Amino acid sequence: MSYDVQRIRSNFPSLNTGLAFFDGPGGSQVPTVVGDAIAQAITKPISNRNVVTESEKNAEEIVRGFRHAVADLIDVDPRGVVYGRSWTQLVYDFSRTLAKNWQEGDEIVVSRLDHDSNIRPWIQAAEAVGATVRWAEFDPKTSELEVAAVEAVLSPKTKLVAVTGAGNTIGTRPDLKSIGTAVHKVGALFFVDGVHLTPHTVVSVKDIGADFFGFSFYKLMGPHCAALAASPALLETLNNDKLLPATKVVPERFEFGTLPYELMAGCSAAIDFIAEMAPGDGKTRREKIVNSMKSLEKYEDELMEYLESSVAALPGVTLYGRAKHRTPTIYFSFAGRNNADIYNALALKKVNVPASNFYALEVSRKLGLGDSGALRAGLAPYSIREDIDRLVAGLKEILA
């Protein structure tokens, strides 16, 4: 199950530019096979989905392939996979739909660790019906979002708990399974943002016990779109707004308008690419994905140790992510130095390390970083030690 990073890198034309990409948590680079799949899907005979003409069947097959690929990636029922333009759009859509069942006095729990896309839509939906929002707090000293911090704000009135699978700046990976158990004990729904988690580990939504789980493909070597999964039975219970002639069938009734078949083909190609990164002795696509993601996680964890220890040795640095269980993403700043200046200076050296709150606005504020945040460097399947050496050498020059 060895992870051959050079073989993997050879699939990414953008790596030939000499850029060192640490901006994967914002969006990863894309292998040629994904671009080819998009081009083929949009130029072959294609019509609106149906089962009569050859071109309709092509579209139908792409949609079926998309749902099955997502099902293999995150271990869900393909009949509950919903396509979305972005994760933010999916959360907004589902928050409005779920809020139809809320009323004054009901409680919704959001976490301070989350990207704003899994906070604000819930707050706005709660406000619209007079429901109360309660906050699960992470500890800024340890970076942990403890199960107890979620339990502390649960009550029999809780309708839904929205928590991230991993903080997209400080990397914290909360114990989702235990949180899910606590959430279900009070009879609430568990809504998990898997956007920053899914690119770094084996995900089994069944094992986590999330009622809703989603991620974005563009963080996962795919095109700019997202998916959400829930059990078809749960989706059946939701009464979303839809056009009159549009189908009532699940999951289609949550996908508005004509689907972008070409992007969906690209998504399936990205998942196939993941399956072939380090498939080991896997026979099914799911088995290959599990092997690949295990190998990737081991590879990234080792590289993360190198990244973190190298940056930690620099003068005046503060590293903000301290959780025991973390993604390979560091969030950091230097005493007396402006983050944006460092971001710009590194860019001139062809090293991509942006500075921002990255929409984890609550995290940034809680850490005392205001709204401007800090620098973020994240690893991706194509990251290598030489990238880290370039980053550290660049930082040394800039700080000197």
Ligand SMILES: Cc1ncc(COP(=O)(O)O)c(C=O)c1O
């Ligand atoms: C953890 C997390 N959630 C949500 C998002 C937003 O995803 P999208 O751009 O698909 O709306 C991001 C993107 O940065 C993210 O990192």
